[in-house]
Amino acid sequence: MDGPILLNLLEEQHIPLWSHQRGEKDPLVFGGGPVLTANPEPLAPFLDVVLLGDGEELLPNFIDTIQEIRGLQRSEQLLHLAQIPGIYVPQLYEPKFSNKGELLDIEPINSNVPRSITKQTWLGNTLSYSKIITPDSVWPNIHMVEVARSCPELCRFCLASYLTLPFRSPSVTNELIPAIEKGMKATNRIGLLGASVTQHPEFADLLHWLNQDKFNNIHLSISSIRAATLDLHMAKVLANHGSKSITIAIESGSERMRTVVNKKLREEEIFAAAKYAQEGGLKGLKLYGMVGLPTEEEEDVEATAELLLRLKKESRKLHLTLGVSTFVPKAHTPFQWHGVEAKADKKLKLLSKKLKPKGIELRPESFRWSVLQALISRSDRRLAPVIALVRKENTIGNWKRVYQAIRQGNLSETIEQPITTAQLPSWDEIVHQEWDRSRTLPWEHIQGPVKPNLLLDHQLKALNQKNSKN
Numbered sequence: 001m002d003g004p005i006l007l008n009l010l011e012e013q014h015i016p017l018w019s020h021q022r023g024e025k026d027p028l029v030f031g032g033g034p035v036l037t038a039n040p041e042p043l044a045p046f047l048d049v050v051l052l053g054d055g056e057e058l059l060p061n062f063i064d065t066i067q068e069i070r071g072l073q074r075s076e077q078l079l080h081l082a083q084i085p086g087i088y089v090p091q092l093y094e095p096k097f098s099n100k101g102e103l104l105d106i107e108p109i110n111s112n113v114p115r116s117i118t119k120q121t122w123l124g125n126t127l128s129y130s131k132i133i134t135p136d137s138v139w140p141n142i143h144m145v146e147v148a149r150s151c152p153e154l155c156r157f158c159l160a161s162y163l164t165l166p167f168r169s170p171s172v173t174n175e176l177i178p179a180i181e182k183g184m185k186a187t188n189r190i191g192l193l194g195a196s197v198t199q200h201p202e203f204a205d206l207l208h209w210l211n212q213d214k215f216n217n218i219h220l221s222i223s224s225i226r227a228a229t230l231d232l233h234m235a236k237v238l239a240n241h242g243s244k245s246i247t248i249a250i251e252s253g254s255e256r257m258r259t260v261v262n263k264k265l266r267e268e269e270i271f272a273a274a275k276y277a278q279e280g281g282l283k284g285l286k287l288y289g290m291v292g293l294p295t296e297e298e299e300d301v302e303a304t305a306e307l308l309l310r311l312k313k314e315s316r317k318l319h320l321t322l323g324v325s326t327f328v329p330k331a332h333t334p335f336q337w338h339g340v341e342a343k344a345d346k347k348l349k350l351l352s353k354k355l356k357p358k359g360i361e362l363r364p365e366s367f368r369w370s371v372l373q374a375l376i377s378r379s380d381r382r383l384a385p386v387i388a389l390v391r392k393e394n395t396i397g398n399w400k401r402v403y404q405a406i407r408q409g410n411l412s413e414t415i416e417q418p419i420t421t422a423q424l425p426s427w428d429e430i431v432h433q434e435w436d437r438s439r440t441l442p443w444e445h446i447q448g449p450v451k452p453n454l455l456l457d458h459q460l461k462a463l464n465q466k467n468s469k470n
């Protein structure tokens with residue numbers, strides 16, 4: 001959702017917005033991170049270079065090459081960079097469309113440019129930790145240590161798992177403890193980060209080390225806890241170190257839905273987690289769920305509400321919160337072909353109606369922003385002019401207005417850079433429709449860790465489980 005902000009930053013620095021407008025004296029604008037790695041296309045025309053994958057792997061090569069190619073013409077520099085594994089130079093690729101506006105291919109502009117780009121994965125035994133601790137950051141004065149990268153659980157919708165495989169966990173003794181000790185010299189607030197922190201195979205050892213008397217003043221927070229890994233000891237250690245609540249992702253209260261999305265979490269484990277949280281002295285339990293998942297029916301949403309109500313009855317001392325978002329399809333996951341359910345906002349309202357009067361706090365993510373996330377998640381380069389035009393008024397209404405106006409060719413503002421003469425697809429097609437499996441995807445030229453035919457197998461497996469019992 002930061003696309004329009006990126007353009008404002010370029011503008012403030014007097015850097016031309018579109019990569020092809022930049023000349024010999026302009027800097028090379030490069031980007032990276034999970035959003036650009038999954039589907040760089042909507043922002044591709046603004047970037048000279050995109051680094052696909054882990055910085056530990058990509059940056060050394062990138063920086064060395066930048067030093068070697070100093071003095072060359074910009075076009076030659078870009079061609080050199082495009083030869084490095086994981087480095088994508090969007091202007092050296094051209095999308096091809098049919099007369100009807102269907103994306104057919106994303107082709108390199110000549111035979112010196114690789115046909116596809118492979119996401120790079122760091123397989124070394126270190127991960128990252130804060131290098132700067134400051135009261136002015138989003139999480140002030142916290143020393144963050146990345147305990148694990150990726151997640152072995154493979155929930156079918158999950159970018160944090162599928163795009164970042166394999167699961168990696170550095171040694172507690174040789175890497176994590178020294179990294180935490182460094183931060184302890186500067187702050188008493190330690191944050192353990194990762195998509196699946198408590199699945200680190202030596203997590204119990206790390207907890208044991210943190211639980212020493214000399215660390216009694218350390219405030220500990222953990223970004224995510226897999227419900228099945230929470231026990232009384234972990235809950236007590238967290239409570240003793242200043243944590244007020246824990247968050248567990250249940251995705252859905254319906255066992256059937258959890259089977260479809262491959263969330264290997266039984267109802268007993270959710271209840272046990274709540275019991276341990278309460279007995280361990282924590283004050284709150286935050287659950288995280290979704291609506292609008294493929295094959296979801298209203299009764300599945302009812303099951304989520306019922307589960308929360310039963311949890312409330314059994315854990316009276318805990319403040320219960322349900323954070324709930326709408327399913328948004330993500331590239332390189334088995335659910336990439338599914339759309340956002342158009343009526344998912346009604347399901348959010350249903351949860352609100354059932355839970356709020358019973359004292360359960362509901363934190364729904366805006367359905368309309370989820371729709372925009374899907375637009376950015378599944379679009380190709382034709383979205384770039386929309387992003388350029390909404391940068392001055394980044395509201396949901398304006399996104400829709402600009403999109404429709406460009407699609408219908410009756411825009412009053414000037415499009416600074418028409419990407420192609422092919423018409424934008426309909427909003428509904430990009431956001432809500434389920435796509436045919438043979439469709440060319442906008443990220444087809446990016447090789448993720450899981451091959452497309454395997455993603456398809458996983459998707460079929462999920463859909464075959466849609467009739468499993470709740």
Ligand code: SF4
Nearest residue numbers: 151153154155158161
């Ligand atoms: S457990 Fe969480 S991080 Fe792991 S695959 Fe499932 S949703 Fe993703």
